[in-house]
Structures are given as C-alpha cells and as structure tokens.
Amino acid sequence: MNLQIRIVDGPVPPMDLWDVPGAGAIISFAGNVRPTEHDQPIHGLEYEAYQPMAQRQIEIIARELIESHKLLGMRIEHSVGWVPVGQCSFRLEIAGRHRAEALSAMAEFIDRLKRDVPIWKNSK
Amino acid sequence: MRLSIKLFGPDRRAVGLGELPVEVRRLPITCAELRKRIAEVEPRLAKSLGHARIAVNCDFAAEDALIQPGDELAIIANVCGG
Numbered sequence A: 001m002n003l004q005i006r007i008v009d010g011p012v013p014p015m016d017l018w019d020v021p022g023a024g025a026i027i028s029f030a031g032n033v034r035p036t037e038h039d040q041p042i043h044g045l046e047y048e049a050y051q052p053m054a055q056r057q058i059e060i061i062a063r064e065l066i067e068s069h070k071l072l073g074m075r076i077e078h079s080v081g082w083v084p085v086g087q088c089s090f091r092l093e094i095a096g097r098h099r100a101e102a103l104s105a106m107a108e109f110i111d112r113l114k115r116d117v118p119i120w121k122n123s124k
Numbered sequence B: 001m002r003l004s005i006k007l008f009g010p011d012r013r014a015v016g017l018g019e020l021p022v023e024v025r026r027l028p029i030t031c032a033e034l035r036k037r038i039a040e041v042e043p044r045l046a047k048s049l050g051h052a053r054i055a056v057n058c059d060f061a062a063e064d065a066l067i068q069p070g071d072e073l074a075i076i077a078n079v080c081g082g
Helices: A051-068 A099-116 B009-015 B031-041 B043-049
Strands: A002-009 A025-032 A044-049 A073-084 A088-096 A119-123 B002-006 B019-023 B053-056 B073-076
Touching: A002 A051, A025 A099, A051 A073, A051 A099, A073 A099, A088 A099, A119 B009, B002 B031, B009 B043, B019 B031, B031 B043, B031 B053, B043 B073
Parallel strands: A002 A073, B002 B073
Antiparallel strands: A025 A088, A044 A073, A044 A119, A073 A088, B002 B019, B053 B073
C-alpha cells in the first residue's frame, strides 16, 4: 500500500513529484492559512496536535478510504507549530486509476480529518 | 488512584494544564464515569465535556468502555485540523 503520513513542524514544504505506477489520476489539495479569522486579520495559525493519536487516526482514515475506493495511494502532510498566513498547513494527495474515486475520497478524507483527527489551531 | 488526563487546544488553555490529575476510588471505571469525575474535579471543563470524546490509548472510546490502570487518556473536543 502506497501510504505516506508526515506531521511536520511549521509550514508543509512544497510538493515534490510523486510517481505512482498505474495511476490515471493523481490529485492534490493544499490547505493554506487565510489572512482573516472570523473577519479579523491574523498573522498566522499555531497548530497543536495529539501527535500519536493524530498519526493513528489519519492512518485509519487513509487505509479505510484506500480500501473502499480502491485507490493506489495517499500522501498526507499536516503542520504542527506556527504557520504564517499564506503558507500551507495541510496537503493531501491521492492516486487512483480514475479521477472519480480519487475526487470522492478527497472530500471524504477532509471531512473526516476535521471531525476525527486531534489537531487544533489557534489564530494569532 | 490517580489518573492523568491529557488536555489540548481550548481545554488546555482554559485550565492552564497539559495534563489534568484526577483521583478515582477504583479501577476499572467507564468513560461515562470518568467524564462525570472530570467535571467534578475541573468545572471549567464541564461545558466542553458535554460534547467532547474520551480517547483511550489513542482511540476514541465508547461511553461504556472500561478504563484500566496504565491507559493513556485524553479529552478530545473541538478539533479543527486542515
């Protein structure tokens, strides 16, 4: 199973090339820090994670979706610590044989991340 | 017996502690009993506990799940990753 999970200190670094044999679709989502929070300007977000559980829950979600959507692979990176406005704090890449299953899995993964992965952010 | 409950995010900031010590008379107890005990020990968490989930050994636990000595415990509320 082509599954990579990384929790990084600070912004998620730029994407590198991901070669997945057999993939007809490799899609990516980047979550960047917005310049406002509740209509107030901010400098960035401080991310906090319960790291062993976050890693475990991300892996559970990813494995379930790879299985249920018959995906070829998934790469997930999420920040902890300080991420300035405009920088990436979360990246999800999904490889599938076709686009439909990859796109469907992406929406589901993000929904479940926001519900079940113990990560918090605090704007400053 | 003393349990140690990990706190994160708004709960950690509300209490000013990363780990909350909670005395219990016996083990095992259920997660529901632990939730009630935490609210007694730290009333500032009472509101959060109304919708928080209890994590036992890095998995979300059902309310009737039993907490054993040595279990790693955490309150998980208001997560907002991504």
